[in-house]
Amino acid sequence: MTTHKQWNNPTTTTDTDTPATPRKSRRIFLWVFLAIQALFVVWIVTGSAGSSGTPSDCGTLDAQTCNDAEQAGTAIGVGIVIALWAATDIILGITYAVYRLARRSRV
Numbered sequence: 133m134t135t136h137k138q139w140n141n142p143t144t145t146t147d148t149d150t151p152a153t154p155r156k157s158r159r160i161f162l163w164v165f166l167a168i169q170a171l172f173v174v175w176i177v178t179g180s181a182g183s184s185g186t187p188s189d190c191g192t193l194d195a196q197t198c199n200d201a202e203q204a205g206t207a208i209g210v211g212i213v214i215a216l217w218a219a220t221d222i223i224l225g226i227t228y229a230v231y232r233l234a235r236r237s238r239v
Contacts, residue, residue: 172217
């Protein structure tokens, strides 16, 4: 018994058809996404580590006030970087969703 190719079902094949080789997924978006995540992690680590200064940098402030101001500035900077990180992830997620919707097959 032979099977006939149905025109409305592209997955049905006959005995003489050769199977199509599936395309390998490149996952470019995944690697770009991971690279961006790594950049933000490096940015936070270097920003946090670079906040160690000496009290002589503060001019007329005493050492305790200088250290407190430095820690507050570091916290604000890290908070801004985290906010940018979250905004970037949201934009990347929306962009990826639009890309996937545009590439899905229309049946």
